[in-house]
Amino acid sequence: MRLLSKLALMAVLLAAAPAAFAQAGGTSKINVEQPWARATPAGAMTGAVYMTLANRTNTEDRLTAASSDVASKVQIHEMAVVNGIMQMRQLTDGLAVPAGGSVTLKPGGYHVMLIGLKKRLIAGQTFPLTLTFANAGNISITVPIQAIGATNSGNGGMGKMEMK
Amino acid sequence: MRARPWIIIAAAGVVAFGAIALVLTFAVAPRQIGQAVGVASIGGPFTLTDDTGATVTDKTLAGKPYVMYFGYTYCPDVCPTTLFDLTRWIKALGPDADKLSYVFVTVDPERDTPKLMHEYLASFDKRIRGFTGTPAQIAKIAKEYRVYYKKVPSSDGSYLMDHSAIIYLMTADEKFDTVIPYQEKDTAALAKLRDLVATAPSS
Numbered sequence: 001m002r003l004l005s006k007l008a009l010m011a012v013l014l015a016a017a018p019a020a021f022a023q024a025g026g027t028s029k030i031n032v033e034q035p036w037a038r039a040t041p042a043g044a045m046t047g048a049v050y051m052t053l054a055n056r057t058n059t060e061d062r063l064t065a066a067s068s069d070v071a072s073k074v075q076i077h078e079m080a081v082v083n084g085i086m087q088m089r090q091l092t093d094g095l096a097v098p099a100g101g102s103v104t105l106k107p108g109g110y111h112v113m114l115i116g117l118k119k120r121l122i123a124g125q126t127f128p129l130t131l132t133f134a135n136a137g138n139i140s141i142t143v144p145i146q147a148i149g150a151t152n153s154g155n156g157g158m159g160k161m162e163m164k
Numbered sequence: 165m166r167a168r169p170w171i172i173i174a175a176a177g178v179v180a181f182g183a184i185a186l187v188l189t190f191a192v193a194p195r196q197i198g199q200a201v202g203v204a205s206i207g208g209p210f211t212l213t214d215d216t217g218a219t220v221t222d223k224t225l226a227g228k229p230y231v232m233y234f235g236y237t238y239c240p241d242v243c244p245t246t247l248f249d250l251t252r253w254i255k256a257l258g259p260d261a262d263k264l265s266y267v268f269v270t271v272d273p274e275r276d277t278p279k280l281m282h283e284y285l286a287s288f289d290k291r292i293r294g295f296t297g298t299p300a301q302i303a304k305i306a307k308e309y310r311v312y313y314k315k316v317p318s319s320d321g322s323y324l325m326d327h328s329a330i331i332y333l334m335t336a337d338e339k340f341d342t343v344i345p346y347q348e349k350d351t352a353a354l355a356k357l358r359d360l361v362a363t364a365p366s367s
């Protein structure tokens with residue numbers, strides 16, 4: 001019994017851990033999980049920010065806009081490679097975050113696009129980003145910058161020259 | 165999931181080019197078939213400007229097999245990732261890497277000046293050169309290499325580019341060898357690059 005309750009407590013703590021790392025406050029309707037941006041080559045005018053948006057309400061929400069000090073414009077984009085052709089489009093209606101569900105922005109897919117970078121994004125640094133949702137309103141986060149070769153928010157991509 | 169009309173429209177629009185990409189990727193990828201068919205239609209003469217401002221032509225590359233990738237610096241995802249992958253592969257090739265030439269050709273000559281490309285490429289392996297030119301010069305080389313690219317206006321009065329995300333491997337006598345498609349595994353890409361090294365004329 002005692003062991004079971006200990007295990008239960010551990011499970012609760014483990015489950016709570018990711019939430020503790022999420023950037024959004026505990027009362028927010030949207031959790032912004034594991035945000036990251038790719039470091040940019042010198043001179044690059046654009047950058048991309050990735051994250052998972054988890055909707056903790058029973059109503060669909062929508063990421064409609066974003067802004068940041070580091071770029072003159074910030075847009076919500078989708079990209080896809082279809083038959084070897086890379087296509088990228090602005091989602092002018094924003095990006096839906098399903099009720100009780102989540103949507104992941106990741107390389108090769110949805111991203112928050114930074115246009116007109118005012119400073120180069122350097123791996124290891126961070127920058128502020130404000131996301132605007134139709135229901136949840138504004139959520140300000142801090143975005144860590146990963147190496148150019150990174151493919152996710154983890155440390156695996158931190159500038160290592162690993163072969164995949 | 166919400167309908168994504170632009171993808172459908174774009175997908176329909178690129179069917180012809182997709183067919184070419186598929187042929188390149190699957191049909192002519194093995195070298196033997198590539199040589200048998202000849203694939204004479206890939207490649208051709210060009211005059212462009214490199215990232216130091218110097219005029220370059222197809223003869224500039226002649227004598228060494230070369231790796232050619234078409235993209236643009238305004239691209240936040242596929243292009244830097246591909247150039248980073250290429251940088252890792254060049255490193256993995258070791259001394260053999262010097263037996264090949266590496267070129268990043270922009271499909272966005274209006275924004276990609278030699279100066280910007282030079283600055284941008286400094287973040288990758290120093291052996292990757294940048295080629296740009298007039299819109300007409302870029303249109304010519306893109307046509308010769310069967311590279312699809314298209315300017316897509318965006319709501320803010322700016323534009324994005326749709327473009328082929330394929331790396332071309334060409335022999336020293338400017339013949340098509342094979343392609344490295346988007347998201348190729350390192351082992352497969354390196355095998356193709358080593359095969360290309362093996363075609364290099366001994367000096």
Ligand SMILES: [Cu+2]
Nearest residue numbers: 077088113240
């Ligand atoms: Cu984008």
